[in-house]
Amino acid sequence: MAISSRHVLVTGGAGFIGSHLTDRLLADGAAVTVVDDCSNGDRGRVPDDANFLEADLTDPDALKGHLDDIDLVVHLAASKHVDTDRPHGQFDDNTRMTRNILEAMADAGVTDIAYTSSSTVYGEAPRPTPEDYAPLEPISAYGASKLADEGLLSARAHSHELTVWNFRFANVVGPRLRGAVIPDFIEKLQDDSEHLTILGDGRQEKSYLHVEDCLDAMLHVIEHADDAMNTYNLGTRTTTSVDRIATIVAEELGVDPEREYTGGERGWTGDVPKMRLSIEKLSALGWEPERSSDEAVRQSTREIIDELR
Structure with a gap:
């Protein structure tokens, strides 16, 4: 049906x-x-x-x-x-x-x-x-x-x-997303454009x-x-690091903050620092994502910035 x-x-x-x-x-x-x-x-x-x-x-x-x-x-x-x-x-x-x-x-x-x-x-x-x-x-x-x-x-x-x-x-990721890394960075930089605190070491890398x-x-x-x-x-075939997300958000806001890290490879207890899923099974069914991980992050950043203005 x-x-x-x-x-x-x-x-x-x-x-x-x-x-x-x-x-x-x-x-x-x-x-x-x-x-x-x-x-x-x-x-x-x-x-x-x-x-x-x-x-x-x-x-x-x-x-x-x-x-x-x-x-x-x-x-x-x-x-x-x-x-x-x-x-x-x-x-x-x-x-x-x-x-x-x-x-x-x-x-x-x-x-x-x-x-x-x-x-x-x-x-x-x-x-x-x-x-x-x-x-x-x-x-x-x-x-x-x-x-x-x-x-x-x-x-x-x-x-x-x-x-x-x-x-x-x-x-x-996308519009209406809250309580995640992209809106967190946006809100932090809208409040203080000169400093950005990043959980973990910034090298966490995942598919968006x-x-x-x-x-x-x-x-x-x-x-x-x-x-x-x-x-x-x-998922996507590509990944984006937390540091790269910080760069994309800063670029879209037109700021260049000093970065501070809380340290450690995980952002929080239970965090999986590296993740990329195979989508070969999904591809064999006839579907591929339109956007790469970086493209998804950048588009979502623009959409959330517009929402929070």
Whole structure:
């Protein structure tokens, strides 16, 4: 069934990626219901022509009666702070949300779900990292929760005729992004154009994917992959260092700050300092990113600067 003819429920649809996905789905002609507790999202991002349910998905009754006419669930809602000071609580919240969604889907007879996992399930792995890399050894509770959720989804896919599209994301950037390195640098330099404090040593290097490329890839996989469990990396073939991001942000703001580093190879506890995902499987399905990692960072920098003016 084409996405345009589906009724899609988007969890976390008031958040960064979720709100962009909601906009795209509505533009394509789909009906959309957004579920969000607005702890990280913004209700103002949800268009008036989308249905909106404010609910806490850790509550097993949150979706009761709301999935009866849903064709596809896209599950983006999660506790996302990798350096959280309550790792066991974060793990419990994320896995409970996924378990509750699966139970509600079973009750309503919904059989299709797209899940936003993370590159963090790989831990510190050789690069580029393919989907069949093993063993998967995440180094944060966030990564562990994503891996556990993948296990729950795989079990349902193979034993209860569920179709799962499982996306392991690189770092997704673009307008509406907050609480990440690009908006952090922008806000710091708008406040003090002469100094910039950088977490770690600045040599952390990762793949950055623009949100529009991310959405294109997700929808392409949903349309073209039809196994019970479809796991795909989403990213670019290139990487960008934190120091390079600082340079791009400074160039776009027209400043030249002195840089100070907090030191160490990680920006925070649980940070994977080097990451590049293999996208050969995605390429074989017929999709390539439009932007390189540097291009995604520069375009996102311009978009966020415009938003913060």
